[in-house]
Amino acid sequence: MRRGPAQDRVLTVPNALSAIRLVLIPVFVYLLFAHRDGWAVAILMFTGASDWADGKIARLLNQSSKFGELLDPAVDRLYMITVPIAFGLRGIVPWWVIGVLLARDVLLAAELPVLRSRGFTALPVIYLGKAATFALMSAFPLILLGQWDARWSRVVLAVGLAFLIWGMYMYLWSFVLYVAQMVLVVRRLPRVPARGAHG
Numbered sequence: 001m002r003r004g005p006a007q008d009r010v011l012t013v014p015n016a017l018s019a020i021r022l023v024l025i026p027v028f029v030y031l032l033f034a035h036r037d038g039w040a041v042a043i044l045m046f047t048g049a050s051d052w053a054d055g056k057i058a059r060l061l062n063q064s065s066k067f068g069e070l071l072d073p074a075v076d077r078l079y080m081i082t083v084p085i086a087f088g089l090r091g092i093v094p095w096w097v098i099g100v101l102l103a104r105d106v107l108l109a110a111e112l113p114v115l116r117s118r119g120f121t122a123l124p125v126i127y128l129g130k131a132a133t134f135a136l137m138s139a140f141p142l143i144l145l146g147q148w149d150a151r152w153s154r155v156v157l158a159v160g161l162a163f164l165i166w167g168m169y170m171y172l173w174s175f176v177l178y179v180a181q182m183v184l185v186v187r188r189l190p191r192v193p194a195r196g197a198h199g
Contacts, residue, residue, distance in 0.1 A: 012063035014054035018071045021047050025082055032086050041141045048137035073125055076133050077105055083140050104175045111182050118185050119192040129174035135167030
């Protein structure tokens, strides 16, 4: 019996990695507030590595899927909301940084009704957005490691803050590109009639 087309499959290695990352979100929050920072760092490192790897695996094993195209960025967004807020509550990252990161995602979410009126569920993920997410996911474990009382912690913290600044820059610039994409969609595509409008 032949397998269905890759784009229609749900049970794939990349989707499994995304599902594991999703399950680990509440585990990370518990560990962070329990001050078990070593395990929290391990989860953040796994998250960053698996987020980078799942796209590579999807192409290598021909396991790209429509479900994965929705699940992977959704899990990324949850991490980009949960981790900064958790860091803010523990006093690790300033709240203005968290505000910048969250504002970008809130503004993108506000565009969804406009996209759906043109027949889109979401805009295609752009490379810069993925790079920004990877930089931020690299920054978070380094910043958490930088809180440790050790000689090397200041160096690690400085590297983590550098990743954070660069990731924020790419994150905001990718937002500009997403807005440009949305403007093109609105200008070039007509509205899709609502269901039941002709019935």
